[in-house]
Amino acid sequence: MQTLFIVAILALGFLITFQIAKASEYVAVLRGEERARKQTNRINGFLLLAFLIIGLIGVYYCNQKLKGKILGAPASDHGILVDRMLYITLALTFIVFLITQIALFWFSYKYQESDKRKAYYYPHNNKLEMIWTVIPAIALTILVGFGIFYWFKITGDAPKDSMVVEVVGKQFGWEFRYPGKDGILGKKYFKNVDPAGGNPAGQLWDDPANHDDIFMEQEMHLVVNKPVKLVIGAKDVIHDVGLAHFRMKMDAVPGTPTTMWFTPLYTTKEMKEKTGNPDFVYELSCDQMCGKGHYSMRGVIVVETQAEFDAWMAGKKPQYYTANPDKDPSAKKDTMATKPLAVVAGGK
Amino acid sequence: MSEALHVHPEVITTHEVHHDEHGHGHHQETFISKYVFSMDHKTIGKQFLITGIIWAVIGGLFSVLFRLQLGYPDQSFPILETFFGHWAKGGQIQPEFYYGLVTMHGTVLVFFVLTAGLSGTFANLLIPLQIGARDMASPFLNMLSYWFFFLASIVMLSSIFIHTGPASGGWTMYPPLSALRQAGEGQRLGTDLWLISMALFIVSSLLGGLNYISTILNLRTKGMSMTRMPLTIWAMFFTAVLGVLSFPVLLSGAILLLFDRNLGTSFYLSDIVINGEILPNEGGSAILYQHLFWFLGHPEVYIILLPAMGMVSEILSVNSRKPIFGYMAMLGSLFAIAILAFLVWAHHMFVTGLNPFLGSVFVLLTLLIAVPSAIKVFNWLTTLWRGNIRFAPSTLFAIGFVSLFISGGLTGIFLGNSTIDIHLHDTMFVVAHFHIVMGVASFFGMFAGVYHWFPKMFGRYLNSTLGYIHFWVTMVGAYLIFWPMHYQGLAGIPRRYLDKRGWSSFNNFTELDKMITIVSIIVFAVQLMFVFNFFYSIFKGRKVTTPNPWGANTLEWTTPIRPGHGNWEGEIPEVHRWPYDYAKDGRDFIPQTEPVGEHESKH
Numbered sequence: 001m002q003t004l005f006i007v008a009i010l011a012l013g014f015l016i017t018f019q020i021a022k023a024s025e026y027v028a029v030l031r032g033e034e035r036a037r038k039q040t041n042r043i044n045g046f047l048l049l050a051f052l053i054i055g056l057i058g059v060y061y062c063n064q065k066l067k068g069k070i071l072g073a074p075a076s077d078h079g080i081l082v083d084r085m086l087y088i089t090l091a092l093t094f095i096v097f098l099i100t101q102i103a104l105f106w107f108s109y110k111y112q113e114s115d116k117r118k119a120y121y122y123p124h125n126n127k128l129e130m131i132w133t134v135i136p137a138i139a140l141t142i143l144v145g146f147g148i149f150y151w152f153k154i155t156g157d158a159p160k161d162s163m164v165v166e167v168v169g170k171q172f173g174w175e176f177r178y179p180g181k182d183g184i185l186g187k188k189y190f191k192n193v194d195p196a197g198g199n200p201a202g203q204l205w206d207d208p209a210n211h212d213d214i215f216m217e218q219e220m221h222l223v224v225n226k227p228v229k230l231v232i233g234a235k236d237v238i239h240d241v242g243l244a245h246f247r248m249k250m251d252a253v254p255g256t257p258t259t260m261w262f263t264p265l266y267t268t269k270e271m272k273e274k275t276g277n278p279d280f281v282y283e284l285s286c287d288q289m290c291g292k293g294h295y296s297m298r299g300v301i302v303v304e305t306q307a308e309f310d311a312w313m314a315g316k317k318p319q320y321y322t323a324n325p326d327k328d329p330s331a332k333k334d335t336m337a338t339k340p341l342a343v344v345a346g347g348k
Numbered sequence: 349m350s351e352a353l354h355v356h357p358e359v360i361t362t363h364e365v366h367h368d369e370h371g372h373g374h375h376q377e378t379f380i381s382k383y384v385f386s387m388d389h390k391t392i393g394k395q396f397l398i399t400g401i402i403w404a405v406i407g408g409l410f411s412v413l414f415r416l417q418l419g420y421p422d423q424s425f426p427i428l429e430t431f432f433g434h435w436a437k438g439g440q441i442q443p444e445f446y447y448g449l450v451t452m453h454g455t456v457l458v459f460f461v462l463t464a465g466l467s468g469t470f471a472n473l474l475i476p477l478q479i480g481a482r483d484m485a486s487p488f489l490n491m492l493s494y495w496f497f498f499l500a501s502i503v504m505l506s507s508i509f510i511h512t513g514p515a516s517g518g519w520t521m522y523p524p525l526s527a528l529r530q531a532g533e534g535q536r537l538g539t540d541l542w543l544i545s546m547a548l549f550i551v552s553s554l555l556g557g558l559n560y561i562s563t564i565l566n567l568r569t570k571g572m573s574m575t576r577m578p579l580t581i582w583a584m585f586f587t588a589v590l591g592v593l594s595f596p597v598l599l600s601g602a603i604l605l606l607f608d609r610n611l612g613t614s615f616y617l618s619d620i621v622i623n624g625e626i627l628p629n630e631g632g633s634a635i636l637y638q639h640l641f642w643f644l645g646h647p648e649v650y651i652i653l654l655p656a657m658g659m660v661s662e663i664l665s666v667n668s669r670k671p672i673f674g675y676m677a678m679l680g681s682l683f684a685i686a687i688l689a690f691l692v693w694a695h696h697m698f699v700t701g702l703n704p705f706l707g708s709v710f711v712l713l714t715l716l717i718a719v720p721s722a723i724k725v726f727n728w729l730t731t732l733w734r735g736n737i738r739f740a741p742s743t744l745f746a747i748g749f750v751s752l753f754i755s756g757g758l759t760g761i762f763l764g765n766s767t768i769d770i771h772l773h774d775t776m777f778v779v780a781h782f783h784i785v786m787g788v789a790s791f792f793g794m795f796a797g798v799y800h801w802f803p804k805m806f807g808r809y810l811n812s813t814l815g816y817i818h819f820w821v822t823m824v825g826a827y828l829i830f831w832p833m834h835y836q837g838l839a840g841i842p843r844r845y846l847d848k849r850g851w852s853s854f855n856n857f858t859e860l861d862k863m864i865t866i867v868s869i870i871v872f873a874v875q876l877m878f879v880f881n882f883f884y885s886i887f888k889g890r891k892v893t894t895p896n897p898w899g900a901n902t903l904e905w906t907t908p909i910r911p912g913h914g915n916w917e918g919e920i921p922e923v924h925r926w927p928y929d930y931a932k933d934g935r936d937f938i939p940q941t942e943p944v945g946e947h948e949s950k951h
Contacts, residue, residue: 003425003427010873014873014876014877014880017814017817017877018814018877018880020813021811021813021814021817022811024813025811025812025813025890029890037738040739040812040816041738041739044739044744044816045737045739047820048739048744048747051823051824055827058827058831059831062831062832062835066832066835066860067835069835069839069856069857070835070838070839071838071839071840071853078770079771081767082767082768082770082771083771085765085767085768086762086768086771086838089761089762089765089768090762093758093759093761093762096754096758097754097755097758100725100726100729100754101751101754101755103729104728104729104732104747104750104751104754105747105751107729107732107733107735108732108737108739108747111668111732111733111734111735111736111737112736112737112739113669113736113737113738113739114736117736118736118931118934119668119669119670119734119735119736119930119931120670120733120734120735120931121670121671121930121931121932121933122670122671122673122730122733122734123671123672123673123674123675123928124673124674124675124676124677125673125674128726128730129674129677129723129726129727132722132723132726133719133722133723136718136719136722136723137719140715140716140718140719140761143715143761143765144711144712144715144765146767147711147715147765147766147767147768148708148711148712148766150767151704151707151708151711151766151767152704152708154767154770155704155707156704170621171531171622171623190619190620190621190626191626193621193626195624202621235620235621235622236524236528236531236620236621236622236623237522237523237524237525237528237531237622238522238524238525238634240699240774242774242840242842244771244839244840244841244853244854245840245853247770247771248770248771249699249770249771249773249774250699250701251699251700251701253634253635253700253701254524254617254618254619254620254634255617255618255619255620255630255631255632255633255634256618256633256634256635256701257701258700258701259701277852279852280852281852283851283852283853283854285840285842285851285853285854286842287773287774287775287842287843288522288774289447289517289518289522289525289843289844290525291447291525291531291532292442292443292444292447292516292532292533293443294443294447294844294845295443295842295844295845295846295847295848295850296847296850298850298851
């Protein structure tokens with residue numbers, strides 16, 4: 001009913017507009033086209049100026065209204081660089097924006113057709129053209145310089161003491177694997193993937209590095225102020241590890257592992273205070289179209305202190321034991337390096 | 349008035365009789381040969397335009413549908429279920445349907461409207477008319493070009509009506525998503541049809557492009573040296589070159605994808621476990637497709653934009669009654685853009701795991717494009733400066749184009765810088781950026797062209813009051829829709845999220861999304877008004893009574909008001925000067941056909 005109503009109003013509005021438009025065409029012909037044209041010319045000239053002024057006010061208003069919603073301070077060291085680059089670019093481009101838009105609409109208004117003026121024959125001026133080739137070139141060199149400098153900092157090698165976490169995207173969720181005590185992610189092969197047999201990541205059990213790897217889904221824990229290197233992959237189609245608060249992003253490509261690293265600066269608890277939002281969580285979003293569940297492919301990241309992290313990790317059981325219960329020391333009660341675990345791994 | 353040199357005023361005739369008057373040995377025309385399988389470049393241009401308009405309405409309607417979902421994710425619209433059945437169960441757009449809509453919206457508008465509809469229309473219409481040729485180098489290939497486009501359209505359209513729905517992998521159609529039938533409904537028959545349609549489209553585009561290039565190089569009239577060509581023709585020329593060199597690469601990408609889908613090859617596939625099924629493919633690279641795609645995909649942006657730039661240059665010059673400022677610089681910057689267009693494709697792939705050093709090279713090359721772009725903007729501004737501007741609807745759209753090109757171009761500097769791109773990649777910021785600079789700006793160029801050359805196409809004017817309403821609502825609407833959208837991107841909201849209620853970080857723009865949806869509906873309604881104006885004016889518009897209604901210098905205005913096949917009665921006019929002698933030596937305009945006077949000043 002409502003839709004019908006809207007359609008009816010639109011149709012009616014259109015009909016009226018059309019009648020007016022036709023009528024004004026006839027009137028123009030009757031009153032002399034030249035005069036009518038000059039009158040609409042003045043109206044449009046004025047509207048262009050009005051558009052400029054109202055538009056600039058609109059730009060300011062829009063910024064006042066929306067700037068509070070853009071996530072706040074970056075929560076990683078790299079994020080600070082990204083934001084700094086963003087603001088340098090914003091400052092430079094905004095100046096250019098103002099100059100060119102004001103010139104565009106002001107010239108349009110000022111040099112609208114007038115019987116008193118003749119257009120000025122001005123086909124070229126090499127000096128002027130040189131100036132506006134060189135100035136943008138210099139400005140862009142500055143931007144490229146900063147950009148590449150930060151880019152290499154961000155994409156450079158991760159520090160040696162970084163913790164490593166494997167992130168794997170699949171339709172439609174996230175899987176994580178921690179390397180365990182040895183700090184090495186064990187080898188895996190996609191043909192070994194067997195969720196029913198306790199091997200959702202396709203780990204190769206004959207690689208001893210796999211025996212202490214911890215597997216979990218949907219939630220990842222990180223340590224504040226400790227660099228983390230994410231080893232990223234995908235099982236089925238391309239996904240993307242999007243970390244808006246950390247200003248980081250990297251595609252997850254099946255068959256081609258990618259990496260990225262950063263250092264979280266605030267724990268989730270600190271962010272709750274900083275943002276004044278008691279429900280704050282770091283979210284991991286899929287940023288590359290991956291199918292019908294793309295928009296809901298959400299993971300959660302908990303950033304905590306080392307002590308909290310250790311306590312949380314202590315409750316996890318290596319996937320090796322889930323897949324091979326006969327090897328599980330907590331079941332057999334023999335003395336292995338790992339502590340006996342009572343809790344069932346799951347990560348949820 | 350001096351423009352009447354080569355005009356025969358008595359040829360202001362009605363449509364029905366004019367083919368009798370053309371006695372230059374042309375065969376008898378039937379309805380079929382004149383309006384359907386026509387080899388007249390003007391008719392083919394109109395065919396491209398009208399097909400493009402129909403596609404634009406369909407593609408625009410799709411955007412209205414998914415904007416409804418974005419603005420009102422919690423509301424149900426029973427009327428949608430009436431029309432779309434299980435795609436909109438309970439009046440709610442289903443995710444598969446949503447992704448089908450965005451994919452079709454992108455494909456249709458990028459390829460079918462802004463490539464075929466824009467350069468297909470104006471290259472066909474303007475190249476022979478403005479360089480002084482009777483028709484294209486090969487009218488027959490030109491006709492085939494349209495009909496391949498038509499076939500591509502039919503295949504694409506049919507994919508919308510099949511049971512599993514159209515392709516839904518996004519207009520970029522990245523594998524493995526697009527390569528695996530198991531990945532979703534839209535990845536079944538819909539994607540095969542998409543690929544076949546694109547292959548046909550590429551054939552069409554190549555036939556057209558080769559024709560444009562050979563026509564421009566070979567069929568210029570006497571005196572029309574390359575540097576006396578209007579900038580529209582230069583723009584069409586570079587557009588055609590870009591298309592001819594880059595579309596074949598997309599074709600190869602699409603064919604490999606068809607092989608992966610249907611013949612069990614592994615060009616793009618490796619290490620895949622989907623829905624619990626382990627696939628045998630190993631050794632392929634999903635990223636290979638992205639290189640092939642964007643090797644076309646980026647030039648494609650300029651294939652869309654350059655014709656608009658060319659037409660805007662021409663229209664601004666004509667209507668400010670002043671020469672285009674810096675013709676050679678305009679030409680040089682077109683050339684620079686065309687070259688650089690091939691060297692920047694990987695800036696779409698900064699976060700694919702691309703080698704960071706390679707990334708930095710692409711940052712440099714990408715930001716370099718800003719230099720010729722800046723030159724063009726400053727030259728347009730100087731063209732307006734101290735002019736005597738007539739605000740025809742075409743002028744307003746041209747001014748709007750420059751404004752949008754500035755706004756959208758500047759945000760490109762954000763995205764082309766890999767450091768910032770890490771954060772903004774695949775967010776709403778990208779959506780806002782390319783809609784302004786490539787979508788709306790090119791549309792403005794197209795509208796400017798349609799308003800300006802409509803009298804040449806149909807011998808009648810579009811209603812200009814409707815034109816002014818069309819412009820102002822679209823201009824204000826475009827900024828209202830896309831300007832605040834940048835903030836959503838800065839907040840990190842990813843593209844193609846149809847419902848953000850499950851997220852705590854992205855769920856604070858509800859009001860904004862509603863506003864954008866309402867404005868899009870209004871803007872869409874106004875486009876329908878333009879379409880009405882277009883078709884109404886073909887038959888009932890005010891008649892053109894003078895061959896040169898805008899007082900322009902270029903050759904198309906020396907033809908009869910309704911030129912027949914062959915364009916000029918008698919001899920093709922000879923050209924004696926560049927096309928931008930406006931306000932020279934105290935004269936309002938001097939057509940290209942007028943010989944240079946003895947005492948004329950040099951430029």
